[in-house]
Amino acid sequence: xxxxxxxxxxxxxxxxxxxxxxxxxxxxxxxxxxxxxxxxxxxxxxxxxxxxxxxxxxxxxxxxxxxxxxxxxxxxxxxxxxxxxxxxxxxxxxxxxxxxxxxxxxxxxxxxxxxxxxxxxxxxxxxxxxxxxxxxxxxxxxxxxxxxxxxxxxxxxxxxxxxxxxxxxxxxxxxxxxxxxxxxxxxxxxxxxxxxxxxxxxxxxxxxxxxxxxxxxxxxxxxxxxxxxxxxxxxxxxxxxxxxxxxxxxxxxxxxxxxxxxxxxxxxxxxxxxxxxxxxxxxxxxxxxxxxxxxxxxxxxxxxxxxxxxxxxxxxxxxxxxxxxxxxxxxxxxxxxxxxxxxxxxxxxxxxxxxxxxxxxxxxxxxxxxxxxxxxxxxxxxxxxxxxxxxxxxxxxxxxxxxxxxxxxxxxxxxxxxxxxxxxxxxxxxxxxxxxxxxxxxxxxxxxxxxxxxxxxxxxxxxxxxxxxxxxxxxxx
Numbered sequence: 223x224x225x226x227x228x229x230x231x232x233x234x235x236x237x238x239x240x241x242x243x244x245x246x247x248x249x250x251x252x253x254x255x256x257x258x259x260x261x262x263x264x265x266x267x268x269x270x271x272x273x274x275x276x277x278x279x280x281x282x283x284x285x286x287x288x289x290x291x292x293x294x295x296x297x298x299x300x301x302x303x304x305x306x307x308x309x310x311x312x313x314x315x316x317x318x319x320x321x322x323x324x325x326x327x328x329x330x331x332x333x334x335x336x337x338x339x340x341x342x343x344x345x346x347x348x349x350x351x352x353x354x355x356x357x358x359x360x361x362x363x364x365x366x367x368x369x370x371x372x373x374x375x376x377x378x379x380x381x382x383x384x385x386x387x388x389x390x391x392x393x394x395x396x397x398x399x400x401x402x403x404x405x406x407x408x409x410x411x412x413x414x415x416x417x418x419x420x421x422x423x424x425x426x427x428x429x430x431x432x433x434x435x436x437x438x439x440x441x442x443x444x445x446x447x448x449x450x451x452x453x454x455x456x457x458x459x460x461x462x463x464x465x466x467x468x469x470x471x472x473x474x475x476x477x478x479x480x481x482x483x484x485x486x487x488x489x490x491x492x493x494x495x496x497x498x499x500x501x502x503x504x505x506x507x508x509x510x511x512x513x514x515x516x517x518x519x520x521x522x523x524x525x526x527x528x529x530x531x532x533x534x535x536x537x538x539x540x541x542x543x544x545x546x547x548x549x550x551x552x553x554x555x556x557x558x559x560x561x562x563x564x565x566x567x568x569x570x571x572x573x574x575x576x577x578x579x580x581x582x583x584x585x586x587x588x589x590x591x592x593x594x595x596x597x598x599x600x601x602x603x604x605x606x607x608x609x610x611x612x613x614x615x616x617x618x619x620x621x622x623x624x625x626x627x628x629x630x631x632x633x634x635x636x637x638x639x640x641x642x643x644x645x646x647x648x649x650x651x652x653x654x655x656x657x658x659x660x661x662x663x664x665x666x667x668x669x670x671x672x673x674x675x676x677x678x679x680x681x682x683x684x685x686x687x688x689x690x691x692x693x694x695x696x697x698x699x
Contacts, residue, residue, distance in 0.1 A: 238349035238357075242277045244325065247289040248351055251321040254294065254593050261290055261593055293321075293328045295424055295592035296396045300327040302379045307366035319356055322348050326364045331372040341368060387413070395420035400600050401585060408634040408679070415683075422683035427589040429464040430455065430486050431473075432516070434523040436553060437480040446473055456686055457669045458489040460520070479551045484516040485587075487680045487687030491630045492517045494665035494678075495577050496524045498694050501624030508573040509534045510563040510617055511580055513541030515548030518558075521577065526554020533568070535561045564612045571622040578617040579630040580610045580642075586632040586689030589682060603637045610638060614646045618655045621697050626660065629693045634679055639691040643677070647695075656699035662692050 246268050253264045265287065272278040304323050305312045326344030329335045341364045348357035380393035392399045397420055406416045433440050443462040444452050455461020475481035507525050512518040512534035522532040536542040542560040549556055561567040583602050588595050617627045631638050647655055659676040666672060671684045677693040
């Protein structure tokens, strides 16, 4: 049969090529979007399953991790760029399609993958997970995205710094405007400091181990990991940093519970509380917000060395089980209970040391949970405020006169740090509490740039830690 004039021969149908790495990355983004899950919880089991299936090697896992975390970290900026390349409001683009576009944008603008390969791989992914019709839309949009590099796009979508500093920094460094403003207020200073902080938030954090005192040492961990793959901690005597990320769960000390994964800032908070001077006996310690158990495990090990006992309390039963697992094998006396710290299951004045690492917005851990920056809203601060204040009030009631309370939070936002402590001590919403501040700075020896005191704020760009806050208070009456 002869071909009709003017018509091109039709191309034979080609089955889409399945790319396990990009399919896994897409599945992770869908889970984060649909279930409000966190990538650091979703991704590891997906990677483990892929490895067990024989589809993945270490390079595949590294690429999948970069695609997921990079896409989530830069989501707001990529949204602004993609919005310039579609013919409808972004809210009218189906979420699965937007996830494929975001993965494609990150490959084009945030990696060294060649543009033609990034577009081709994204279109193939779209054919597999969305169908041929939507794949054509993905192809058209990503070809427009590929017309400029990231700096070129930022010149087009971000206002000039002098015109709108917060919006400029938010788009250039992929943070919502309100978070830029809040971090800037907490940090103080000029443009250089806030840019350093925002850049640090976008860096992949090191995996840090903690050697639990009396059960392991930093020297043992360095030997087990190998000096070529690990570095001593910067500030904590129990910390070891894994140079290439690695698989901490495969290490014998971690499997045996003698060591764990814990940010160095979290270690410093626990150590400062443990080393703060108390008046009188030092036998009973409380971790009033213990989940998931990192600080509790370190405190339990330190308490055991001094003949003290730790009570670890966590409101959520499933998180209390995580705490119990973290404390397994601790040689000293300890107990784990599922209890609400605002409705104490213990008598007043029962403890010599109390830690409350209160629930918060988590703005200090945006390196580890990049999606949180887009998920959180300013009104979340009001939601956490009553709980934070009541947990601190009850912690102060739980400690005896002469004992010490540590108020900690993984947020540098002023509304979650000093404002909470000031309100409780001044009796706003309750009775005033008689305490004296303990200067926390000497209890973090060698750590620079801790501010004017007596409380302490750690920073990713200054200390290489999460942005942990700590106030130490001694009960005086």
